[in-house]
Every structure is written in C-alpha cells, then in structure tokens.
Amino acid sequence: MTTVAEPQTSFQEPSFLEQVNKNFDKAAALTKHPEGLLKQIKACNSVYHMKFPVQLDNGEIEVIEAWRAEHSHHKLPGKGGIRFAANVTEDEVMALAALMSYKCAIVDVPFGGSKGGVKIARHKYSEPELQRLTRRYAYELIRKNFIGPSIDVPAPDYGTGPKEMAWILDTYLAMKGDDMNAYGCVTGKPVSQGGVRGRTEATGLGVFYGIREACQHTEEMKKLGLSNGIDGKRVVVQGLGNVGYHSAKFLQEAGAIIVGIAEYDGSLYDSKGIDIEKLMSYRKETGKTQGFPGAEGYEDPSQALEFECDILVPAALENQITRINAPNIKAKIIAEGANGPTTALASEILLERGAYILPDMFLNAGGVTVSYFEWIKNLSHVRFGRMEKRFDQSMITNILKSVESITGKKFEQSLINKVATGADELDLVRSGLEETMIQAYNQIYESARTNKVDLRTAAFMNSIDKIAVSYKELGIFP
C-alpha cells in the first residue's frame, strides 16, 4: 500500500506558546523537580487583555486590542518588552513572557518574566496617534497595577523604542509622580529621561558577545569545520532593526563578512560583504534595501535564510525557520537574535545535520541585562561612574608617576592619557554586559556537555533549576 504524502501547506506547526512549552517539557523531563512545581514554573500567572479607544487624527475612534502577560512572579518586578505589530496575539504575548522568565534566570537578572503587545500596524499611524495610543495603553496598565518599578517594568521590543518608553514614563509620572522610584517603571528610555548609556545597542552587542564566545571554543568550531574567532566568518542577518542592525554592525567591526541581509522588501547577497553603515544610509535615503549598489537582490525576504554562510542571525520575528525551509538552510551556526525564530521541528532538523544553535533565551538577553542596569540606576538615582571616574583616574596617574620616579624613565603622555582613565557609564554597562554574556554562555555550554543535550535544552534546564530554587525557598503563599 502506498501512502499519500501530506501536502506541506496543510501541516500546522504548533503555536509559538506550544513550541516554548514543548522545549520546556523536553528540558523539565531531565530535571528532578516535583511535577506540581514544574507546572507552576510553566504556567502563565496572569494576562490582562484590554480593548481601549483611540481618537485618530481624522476624528474617528478606533478600538485598539492589547495585552500584558505576567508569566512568573517568582521574582519581582516582572520584566519584558512591549511589541507593536499587526499580528500580535495572546498566544504570542504569553510565549514571549514565558521566554522572559527563562531568559532572566539564565543571565541571573532578578526579574520575573512579562511581555506586552499592542495589535497595530505601526506604519499606518501618525506620530500623534502613536503617542495617544501608547499613553492610553500605559494608563490601562497603571489602572490595573500591571506596571511599576516594583511590579512590572516594560521595555522596547519589535516596533517600539526609546520614544514610546518616554511616553510611558511621562504617563506614569503624571499619575504616580509621588513615587520616588517612578523612573524605574520602564527601561529603554532616552538617556536624558533616566535611560542608561548603551541600552539602545545592548541586545545586538549581547548577540555579538555571545557569538564571539561560542566561536572561541575550539572543540565546537572543529566539529563545525570552522576556525576560531569572528574574523572572516560569513554572516547573514535577517531583519535590520534594532537587534539585527547592531548585531551586524558589531560582527562586521570584528572582521565578519556580512554576505547577506533580509528585510521586508527582499534579500541582498554580496560574497565580498555588504557595508552595513552604507546600507543603512541607502535605506534612510530611499526607504528600501533593494537596489543597494553592488549586491544581488532577491524579491523574497526569506531567500536570505538559505544563503551559503557560516553564521545565520535571524533577528526579525518568530517562526521564520520552519520544517519547510530548515532542510535548505546551510549556515553552520544559527544565532537566534529574535525571540523564537526557529520552530521546534526546524530545530530538530538543524540539530540532526550538526548545526549549532545559540538559543534566543541566552543570545538576545543583552537587552534585559542592560535594562536591569538602567533600573538599578533609576533606583539609586545616580549615574554609573559618577562617583569613581575621576578618583580612579587620579589613582592610576599616581601609580604611573610612582613607576616613573622609581625607574627614572618618563612615560609618553599619549600612553598616560590612554591608561589613566576612569570608567564612565558606557564602559561600565558594556563591561557588565560582556561579563554576563560570557558567564551565561559558559554555564549553558557546560550544562549541555554534562547532560549531553543541545544548548537550548541546557539553557531551559538551567533556568528551570534557578526558578525552582526561588519558588522552593519562598514557599507557597497560603
């Protein structure tokens, strides 16, 4: 008897939330925690689904649908970005909130996991309309106690940035101005509004640090047939937004060759390398990436995923690498800049053929790590480095002068200027981020080796262990 092959289009991969839970279950089965506790770790604690009116510029009223999900309260506040996208669903927001809980645990950031989503096609709204709807969303969160420096602290995500965070802050200040720590109600703010230097590029820089650390491990690189280091590696990046642009920029600065780019309007390929800064200027001028001089253009944005390369950085949205295109993906390293870019079935296909997947919940944790620094800055009411920069500078100068007087030899002034500097806020933030990503990679790498599992499963196991300890120590509230 012959079996009829199922048409590819009729097969529905599990939803984003089901995928996250599937990965959780795979890892949970390898831990020794009681079933009830595992169920609690997996459960989404609360979801606020709201609908609110916004007046458009033409006077009409539109009803906006939005969510805020608080996945885990094992640590407070909850933390997670706000997404503006036309296809936002409750399932997606809950999946992203769950990923935030696991992500924070992996990088030892003491927050629970949350996420927000507003179902809008951002480009259809004027700036005043966007401001009105962002403020109204913030107002709804305040009214229901779903935001606050000790409750739940949003940040930017797909379709939002510092501007929206400033509007949220201002709405919070208007309603809760007597809260001394009000500036800690949201992160990813402009620096002039209590933001921290280095937050804008943090996720992409974290992606870079994570890839760089992975590429330093000779054993893994040998298995992949790659040399150590970033220099000369051929990279494809999907999505030239906050995460994708900064990942590409830092990888290029470290010597990687960006051979491919995917954006909404199509894919670009150039074996000699695409200059990211030039491409960004071209995009700013023309409003598109297609037609960029020197690169071959392809109409299909997903074409780039299948380009020949060493490292593929999907940095757009979830469910981009599926069981349909996974067999055509040639990259040796899949570096997940976006949340959930690879479906569970696609992961299996890629792992089977020996690809190395750097999982989202580790690799894009740079954003929440620096958000944590911003929150600390807001609670301590002082800029990092303000107290010690000049003190450190004079200490190092004194040491150099002592060496000069002992040896009788003078240092070049240029050398003194280079060495005798105290760290400023950006130096401290970047150093904290680098340390976090290196530590986290080595933790999950060791766990993967010990348990003989892939990095994603190891990352889940580590975070489940950490959250379980937290719940056990806290006890269960009657």
Ligand code: NAD
């Ligand atoms: P963004 O809005 O700044 O950029 C996304 C980019 O992807 C846009 O330029 C968009 O045009 C492009 N894009 C959308 N669909 C595409 C497609 N099919 N093919 C090619 N390009 C496409 O968003 P972002 O903040 O960079 O977020 C990207 C991903 O990273 C999301 O999954 C988000 O959850 C995740 N993430 C973001 C942060 C952060 O700090 N911003 C932190 C952690 C994770």
